[in-house]
Amino acid sequence: MSTSARIANIVDELCRRQDQVLKELDTLDQQIEQVLKSLAPKPEPATIPVAVQSDRKAA
Incomplete structure (x- = not known):
């Protein structure tokens, strides 16, 4: 085999x-x-206000 x-x-x-x-x-x-x-920050879910026992008495 030749060099070339x-x-x-x-x-x-x-x-x-x-x-x-x-x-x-x-x-x-x-x-x-x-x-x-997949690592990109995802938006936080919207908060849903939840009435607790003390809020119901005050209302």
């Missing part, structure tokens, strides 16, 4: 691996976005 053929094979392999790594990074990025969205 070996170099071409190495370049092809590096490109293939680079594509694989980029796909994995995209997947990880999407997973991180989902986790961050």
